Amino acid sequence: xxxxxxxxxxxxxxxxxxxxxxxxxxxxxxxxxxxxxxxxxxxxxxxxxxxxxxxxxxxxxxxxxxxxxxxxxxxxxxxxxxxxxxxxxxxxxxxxxxxxxxxxxxxxxxxxxxxxxxxxxxxxxxxxxxxxxxxxxxxxxxxxxxxxxxxxxxxxxxxxxxxxxxxxxxxxxxxxxxxxxxxxxxxxxxxxxxxxxxxxxxxxxxxxxx
Numbered sequence: 001x002x003x004x005x006x007x008x009x010x011x012x013x014x015x016x017x018x019x020x021x022x023x024x025x026x027x028x029x030x031x032x033x034x035x036x037x038x039x040x041x042x043x044x045x046x047x048x049x050x051x052x053x054x055x056x057x058x059x060x061x062x063x064x065x066x067x068x069x070x071x072x073x074x075x076x077x078x079x080x081x082x083x084x085x086x087x088x089x090x091x092x093x094x095x096x097x098x099x100x101x102x103x104x105x106x107x108x109x110x111x112x113x114x115x116x117x118x119x120x121x122x123x124x125x126x127x128x129x130x131x132x133x134x135x136x137x138x139x140x141x142x143x144x145x146x147x148x149x150x151x152x153x154x155x156x157x158x159x160x161x162x163x164x165x166x167x168x169x170x171x172x173x174x175x176x177x178x179x180x181x182x183x184x185x186x187x188x189x190x191x192x193x194x195x196x197x198x199x200x201x202x203x204x205x206x207x208x209x210x
Contacts, residue, residue, distance in 0.1 A: 136162075140169035148182060152189040164202055 143151040143166065155163050167183045174181040187195045 013115065022064055041204065136165045136169050137173070140166050140173055144170055144182065148189060151182075153187050156190060156194070158200055160201055163198055167198075167202070 143154060155166065158166070167186070171181045171183050187199060190198070
């Protein structure tokens with residue numbers, strides 16, 4: 001290699017070394033300025049050389065190295081608060097749903113009781129009708145077995161609807177037994193006006209007992 005080339009190579013090496021040192025120094029200055037490294041004493045001459053004020057002790061918070069951790073903690077608390085709010089909202093929705101279910105259950109229970117009451121009332125009505133029909137049938141058989149005048153005296157003490165029910169029962173029992181009915185004879189023994197009223201009501205087909 002020619003001798004005149006060596007100074008050029010050496011000069012390039014020196015320039016590269018100077019650039020590398022400047023970059024390292026610049027990086028250290030920047031890290032110190034940001035507070036990531038504490039090199040204020042060692043780099044004070046460099047600050048003065050480039051015209052920047054040296055970072056004074058205490059210029060940054062004492063806990064500046066924990067800023068990242070504090071930020072993470074704050075974000076964690078925010079996330080926890082968001083989860084807590086969501087859980088509270090879901091809890092409120094569940095409480096409302098539970099209240100709605102309780103209200104519906106109460107309404108269903110009231111409807112069930114109402115149905116039971118209506119069924120009980122219906123059964124009582126049916127039982128009352130059956131009891132009355134049995135009583136009418138028994139009275140019809142009883143009256144049919146006594147003298148007509150005595151039977152008519154008892155019929156006269158009854159209201160018209162009861163008389164009609166008994167007379168119908170007597171006619172039905174006579175038909176079932178294949179006998180003649182005494183209803184017409186009983187009516188002839190009753191007072192004319194009462195007999196006429198009863199026959200008129202029977203002719204207008206009042207509601208039968210059964």
